Amino acid sequence: MINPAPARPLSSSIGDYLKAIWTSSETGAVSTKEISQTLSVAPASVTNMLVRLQEMGLVRYERYRGAALTEExxxxxxxxxxxxxxxxxxxxxHLGYxxxxxxxxxxxxEHTVSDEFTERLAEFLGHPGHDPHGAPIPAVDGTLEPDDSFPLSDAGAGRRVRIYKxxxxxxxxxxxxxxGLVPGRTLTVKEVRELDGVITVEDEGGETYSFGSPVARRVFVRPVP
Ligand SMILES: [Zn+2]
Incomplete structure (x- = not known):
């Protein structure tokens, strides 16, 4: 059973913890250290907050295993x-940012607007499926488009890929x-240099770009059929 939304909005720091755990939890529980690095907060404060979140029923926390979100x-x-x-x-x-x-x-x-504002905004925007960086927008019932994208750094030479997020x-x-390396752009991987992971791609206009793995790890792509 899903509990009704809290009467008062949760504090922004609680929200930041929940988002940080959600973002890093693809592989299961998230360690205190990981959360402390993501949020730039001392590990001792993270531990205190996780105990609090556990009491609120939002997180399952075990000292040596880390934290995982409950359904709520x-x-x-x-x-x-x-x-x-x-x-x-x-x-x-709409605002020129x-x-x-x-x-x-x-x-x-995100910490100050209400659910009503959010839903009116969704309506106004025509219920977009993705944010400007390509990330899928969860539906109002919490469902999320499956994301099978992978980092450009994992795409081998010769592959044609499209930037997803x-x-x-x-x-x-x-x-x-x-x-112009934005979601929707199609690229062909020309070379992945083994020595340092530098990857060279070519766009549809024949222009080539090379970047190191810190960049290639942050660009997520899907294969072009
Ligand atoms: Zn963002």
Whole structure:
């Protein structure tokens, strides 16, 4: 059974914890260390918060195994992620924000708007499926499009791929945006240099770009049939 939404909005830091655990939990429980690095918070504070979240029924936490979201915690994380991604889309499409600046503003706004605002926004935007960085927007019932994309760094030479989503940190987005390496763009992998992982791709206009693995790991692609 899913509990009704909390009467009062959860504090922004609780929301940030839930999102951080959700984002890193593809492989199961998330360690205190991982959360502490993601949120730049001391491990001791993370432990205290995880105990609190466990008491609230949002997280299952075992000291030496780490934290995993309960069903309620996962629903709350997805609710915030839906808001965040809709707000990003709105800022880019209607308020003239550049794609590297929408994330930070959305981080602030997602904690202050109501569910009603979020759903009116979704309606206004025509129920977009993806945010400006390509990430799928969870539906209002928390379902999420399956994501079978993989990092460009894992695509072998000769493969034709389409950019599905990109990591949303500022400097990376500026770099990719300047080169038009945005979701939807088709690329052919020309070479993956074994020595240092530098990857060279060619776009449909015949233009080539080379980047190191820190970039290639943050660009997620799907094969072009
Ligand atoms: Zn974002």
């Amino acid at each position: 915690g996962r629903a709350e994380a997805l609710r915030l992620i839906r808001r965040h991604r809709l707000i990003e889309t709105f800022l880019l499409e 550049s794609w590297q600046h929408v994330h930070e503003e959305a981080e602030r706004l 990109v990591g949303d940190d500022d400097s990376m987005l500026e770099y990719l945006g300047e080169r």
